[in-house]
Amino acid sequence: MTGWILMLVLALATGAGLWRFVRRDKGAVQFLGAALLLALAGYAWQGRPALEGRPKPPPQRQQIPDSAFAETREDMLGRFDRAWYWLNMSEGFARRGDTQGAAQVISAGLRDSPNDPDLWAGLGSALVTHADGMMTPAAELAFRRARAIAPEHPAPRFYYGLALAQGGQFDQAEQIWRELLSQAPPDADYRRIIEERLAALQQARSMGQIPPAATP
Secondary structure, three states: OHHHHHHHHHHHHHHHHHHHHHOOOHHHHHHHHHHHHHHHHHHHHHOOOOOOOOOOOOOOOOOOOOOHHHHHHHHHHOOOOHHHHHHHHHHHHHHOOOHHHHHHHHHHHHHHOOOOHHHHHHHHHHHHHHOOOOOOHHHHHHHHHHHHHOOOOHHHHHHHHHHHHHOOOHHHHHHHHHHHHHHOOOOOOOHHHHHHHHHHHHHHHHOOOOOOOOOO
């Protein structure tokens, strides 16, 4: 009964509030009356005021694991510089599943620092992730831009190889990584990362998870 009383009060209040706008138009008055009657009929059909209220909990956000780029970038690119700030923010978007937002954040960073090779490499990786692991023309261009800015920097080539591997081009990725490893100084910290990726390729091949290396 309480539900019906509240519904009637709301209907009367709505009608009174709109009356001064429609009173001079007979058709508008009829339309208002029909709308209020329709609302009351809908409440009579589906309204269930006796049910106990149960507020719906907020949807749970799925936490997505870090990408291979996120797992290795601090060792490859360093920490706490300007690029680190933008890349760290981008990864926050990626963890929530917003891969487009992740790429847009890095693009914003590039407007601030257009000649930062780390950001260009990060943009290429973000675009590949957004494309579900496929190397798009935009991602290819970003990696090329990174290498053009810093041709001796290992990160652009390493992450280009990583993107190729994500797209199933394992032979090309292995060739890039082996070339990088042969050029790396013996005491370079990033040697370990490249060696781990090459070992992972070999293990996946031995277990039949990816095709064997093509014979030259």
